[in-house]
Amino acid sequence: MQLVIVNGSPHGLDGNTGKLIRSFRSAAEEQGAAVETLNLSDYTVHPCRGCEVCSKTGTCVIDDDAPKLQQKFLAADGIVLASPNYMMNVSGQLKVFLDRIFSHVHCQTLYGKYGAALVTAAGPVFEGVEEYLMSIFGFLGCWKVGSIGAASLQLEDPDECSRMQGEAADLARRFVEAIKNGETFPDQEEKRSQVFEMMKMMVQAKQDAWAYEYRYWKTNWGIEEE
């Protein structure tokens, strides 16, 4: 089982977000998962230009590390998005990367994979960011296993830090179990199929402009010819 952790913290694994990631990763590895951490600050990822060439041809016009990172996403069974709260959202590094997976939302390429999120913030204001990241998984067609948030004040206190790291480890164990068992989440099914149908309708409606995505749907999801 292959897991990918995408870390939007500019501090890599040395910051607060890294404290949760390290704990999540060790627990997942103990359960037998192979885990790769992608620290976005180690890669060059430019902002999306909104040209939609990826939708037309399947290839982004920007020459940077995003396509390589996307390949790791595609190969993983489970994806973890981790970020500090920056101005009530994810860090710019993570947001820029998420914009670059736009075409994978249209194609529902990651449908059926599993997602979890790890968030830190200065104070107890991580819930909105957790919700945002879980909504991204919903949009991608991934099963949402769970998320945790921690305040930097907690992570700087040794007892509180080990409690929060314990929560990260528990989430990792649940995550690996869900993937191993091919778990499904009945309460997520309706919303997930609504997103799937919406993407299908959009890609069908824009089949000339989004030629690559239309071909992808025909090949992989059995979209009907008009």
Ligand SMILES: Cc1cc2nc3c(=O)[nH]c(=O)nc-3n(C[C@H](O)[C@H](O)[C@H](O)COP(=O)(O)O)c2cc1C
């Ligand atoms: C540019 C910037 C914006 C931030 N915005 C918020 C915020 O809106 N709310 C909050 O609670 N913390 C905010 N923080 C604090 C970070 O979320 C917090 O310190 C986090 O744990 C840092 O994680 P890291 O060490 O992994 O980078 C901000 C920090 C920075 C540098």
